[in-house]
Amino acid sequence: MSAGFKYFFNELKRGKLVGYKCNDCGAYTCPPQSVCQECGSENIELTELRNKGTLRSLTTIYIPPTGLEDEAPYTVALVETNDGPWIIGRLDHDPEKSGQDLIGKKVSIGCQELHPVDYYPDKEGRVAPLFKLEET
Amino acid sequence: MREMRDVAVIGVGHTKFGLHTDKSLVDLFGEAALQAIHDAGVDRKKIEAIYIGQHGGGITDGTTNLGGFMAEELGLRGIPSLRFEGACASSTVAFREAYREIAGGWHDIMLVGGVERLLSAGTSVGTKSLASAVDGIYESNAGLTFPGVFALAARLYAAEYDIPLDELREKMAHVSVKNHKNGALNPLAQWYGKYGDLTIDKVVNSKMVASPLTLMDCCPMTDGATACVLAEGGIAEKLVDKPIYVLGAAEAGAGGIYRQKAEMIRPMTRIKSSKDAFEEAKLTPDDIDIVELHDCFTIAEIIASEAIGFFEFGEGADAVAEGKTKINGKLPINPSGGLIGKGHPVGATGTSQIYLVTKQLRGDMDPMPDELHVHGAEAGMTDTLGGDFSTLSNIILSVRRRGE
Numbered sequence A: 001m002s003a004g005f006k007y008f009f010n011e012l013k014r015g016k017l018v019g020y021k022c023n024d025c026g027a028y029t030c031p032p033q034s035v036c037q038e039c040g041s042e043n044i045e046l047t048e049l050r051n052k053g054t055l056r057s058l059t060t061i062y063i064p065p066t067g068l069e070d071e072a073p074y075t076v077a078l079v080e081t082n083d084g085p086w087i088i089g090r091l092d093h094d095p096e097k098s099g100q101d102l103i104g105k106k107v108s109i110g111c112q113e114l115h116p117v118d119y120y121p122d123k124e125g126r127v128a129p130l131f132k133l134e135e136t
Numbered sequence B: 001m002r003e004m005r006d007v008a009v010i011g012v013g014h015t016k017f018g019l020h021t022d023k024s025l026v027d028l029f030g031e032a033a034l035q036a037i038h039d040a041g042v043d044r045k046k047i048e049a050i051y052i053g054q055h056g057g058g059i060t061d062g063t064t065n066l067g068g069f070m071a072e073e074l075g076l077r078g079i080p081s082l083r084f085e086g087a088c089a090s091s092t093v094a095f096r097e098a099y100r101e102i103a104g105g106w107h108d109i110m111l112v113g114g115v116e117r118l119l120s121a122g123t124s125v126g127t128k129s130l131a132s133a134v135d136g137i138y139e140s141n142a143g144l145t146f147p148g149v150f151a152l153a154a155r156l157y158a159a160e161y162d163i164p165l166d167e168l169r170e171k172m173a174h175v176s177v178k179n180h181k182n183g184a185l186n187p188l189a190q191w192y193g194k195y196g197d198l199t200i201d202k203v204v205n206s207k208m209v210a211s212p213l214t215l216m217d218c219c220p221m222t223d224g225a226t227a228c229v230l231a232e233g234g235i236a237e238k239l240v241d242k243p244i245y246v247l248g249a250a251e252a253g254a255g256g257i258y259r260q261k262a263e264m265i266r267p268m269t270r271i272k273s274s275k276d277a278f279e280e281a282k283l284t285p286d287d288i289d290i291v292e293l294h295d296c297f298t299i300a301e302i303i304a305s306e307a308i309g310f311f312e313f314g315e316g317a318d319a320v321a322e323g324k325t326k327i328n329g330k331l332p333i334n335p336s337g338g339l340i341g342k343g344h345p346v347g348a349t350g351t352s353q354i355y356l357v358t359k360q361l362r363g364d365m366d367p368m369p370d371e372l373h374v375h376g377a378e379a380g381m382t383d384t385l386g387g388d389f390s391t392l393s394n395i396i397l398s399v400r401r402r403g404e
Helices: A004-014 B025-041 B065-071 B090-103 B123-131 B146-160 B165-183 B201-205 B233-239 B257-265 B268-281 B296-305 B316-321 B338-342 B346-362
Strands: A017-024 A045-047 A052-061 A074-081 A086-091 A104-113 A126-133 B007-012 B049-053 B079-086 B109-117 B208-210 B222-233 B244-251 B290-293 B379-386 B393-396
Touching: A004 A104, A004 A126, A004 B123, A017 B090, A045 A052, A052 A086, A052 A126, A052 B049, A052 B208, A074 A104, A074 A126, A074 B146, A074 B257, A086 B316, A104 B109, A104 B208, A126 B123, B007 B025, B007 B090, B007 B346, B025 B065, B025 B109, B049 B065, B049 B090, B049 B346, B065 B079, B079 B090, B090 B109, B090 B222, B090 B244, B090 B346, B090 B393, B109 B346, B123 B146, B123 B233, B146 B165, B146 B208, B146 B257, B165 B222, B165 B316, B165 B338, B165 B379, B201 B268, B208 B268, B222 B233, B222 B338, B233 B244, B233 B393, B244 B268, B244 B346, B268 B393, B296 B316, B296 B338, B296 B379, B346 B379
Parallel strands: A086 A126, B049 B079, B049 B109, B290 B379
Antiparallel strands: A017 A045, A052 A074, A052 A104, A074 A086, A104 A126, B007 B222, B007 B244, B109 B222, B244 B393, B379 B393
16 A cells, blocks of 8 residues: 555655665665555665755646636746656746756756645645756 | 456447537537447447446536436436546546446446547646646646646656657657648548648657657647447347447556556556456457557657557557558557547547447448448457556457357
8 A cells, every 4th residue: 555645745845755675675666655666665764865866857827727727837847856856847947048958967956846736636736846956 | 257247338429629619528429429329220229238438517618517418418417427537538538337237237228428628728727627637736836837747758768768859859859740641531530631741840840848748748738528328239230230349458557656666657557457457357468469559759659559469568659650650561559640630638638539439340330431440350459548657457358259
């Protein structure tokens, strides 16, 4: 049984990126799910992942879905964490200057609390990983 | 593999794709369904079950339970009538299940189709409806939209294959130019008579939706319905002159793009689904004469053409830029205009592709012009993607029975 999405986001708000470590293959699963995301084993245990990663892709959204009009334009990024799993979040950077040159950059992983919207499972609000570019 | 009966498409129907503010989901489906039934020349009462693909009705029209209402609309009260949901692949998923019902001997004649009303829902609600096909928790929270998924894929494609982004964007634009050129000639298309003279510059410089994808990299939101009648092989031959046989029907599922990682540009779901479909059909990619494939975005067509095995990984962008996928090219992809030129009424798209390949293989293009006909095509394929590469389904159709 997965610890669930609310646990993941509550921990993220406390500055912790949590997931599972597989006792069979050693891979990390993040965000949490019921079995190891790499080998499918149920023999997994809760763990904290390093909150560092590498930016693998990004896009600046100019046309948002209903309810998010006040947030656009915003940049959504795909980050490979240092422990292996990839996660999706927002990039803390000027959306108009978030281009291809940022791919490969190192980021730290924090979080951003966003207002609640209809059609989302958490009625109290949304929490998204927030990626900050590391100084080079 | 278990013993299976032959199954054929014997009738097809397709509403005009575009804006239908004056028609409900049930109204639209009824129109396409009756067309398909009349095309087959089958007694409507012989239809034993209805399977429909529908995605966003709960968001766009405030209605989700459609199965029984569709049966009632067609005067078929009492038969099993079900709605299938697989995002943009919904009606291909429904088609595959119906094919299996008939192949397995559970039914002899079935009606399959799909319907969606996205354009009439407006951009904001339509975008939300489409966005409900991505991961509802770990992608929706950040505001990832559907164009956003493919924007992430486009940048990853450029990075992984070491192509300068501007160069990739130009190659992607060739998909839009080609599909709009075809769609402008298709009277069923949303963009019929429009954008036939689109240029690479216009695509690259149109309004940015989700960088680097512009409006002209994206398929439009569309209202429409499509349907087809499926029958067991022997029955099909008695009813129509040119049954189009279903030789392979496969499907694969996966989670969000964050689980698929870099494989999103070599999607495992599509590789597996197309491979399974080819194996079942006893054919290879070289045997396919025409493809209607899921070009929801320009980059999507490129990724699909590689994963199915038509081109090597990283070479699909060059293939389209070199004209290999035009109607007179080595492998015509989306001669109908595809989702980009024809429009994308999500739930109706899969059986729209079935309609189009069936028309091509029959050599009966009406109401489409002969310019869109791939002459001599004997085997065709459809490819439909739902969610962020999370539901993938491929159908292989032929003028011949399996093994003939």
